[in-house]
Amino acid sequence: PVIKTRKGGGGGGGSTGLLKSQTGLSRHELVETYATTEEKATVAKAETEATTRKDSARYQAEKPVIKRILANHPDLIRK
Numbered sequence: 719p720v721i722k723t724r725k726g727g728g729g730g731g732g733s734t735g736l737l738k739s740q741t742g743l744s745r746h747e748l749v750e751t752y753a754t755t756e757e758k759a760t761v762a763k764a765e766t767e768a769t770t771r772k773d774s775a776r777y778q779a780e781k782p783v784i785k786r787i788l789a790n791h792p793d794l795i796r797k
Contacts, residue, residue: 737784741794745780748794752787 738744743751749761761779768775788794 740796741788742796743794745777745784748787749780749783752791753783757783757786 737748741748749758753761761776761783764779765772765776
């Protein structure tokens with residue numbers, strides 16, 4: 719018999735939907751509603767300038783923005 723082993727690490731996806739379940743808003747909705755004009759411009763620039771994986775570039779640019787938004791608006795996080 720062949721024994722399949724589970725491969726650890728890697729593998730994309732991560733915690734898909736976790737932010738939505740915590741706040742009731744998607745990443746995009748949080749950025750559109752709470753990000754500053756400068757933050758929105760930075761996210762758009764990252765996506766525009768990406769040579770590959772525009773979605774990944776946007777995600778990476780949004781991470782610090784989301785972190786700031788949640789720090790400044792703890793009331794968004796459902797208890």
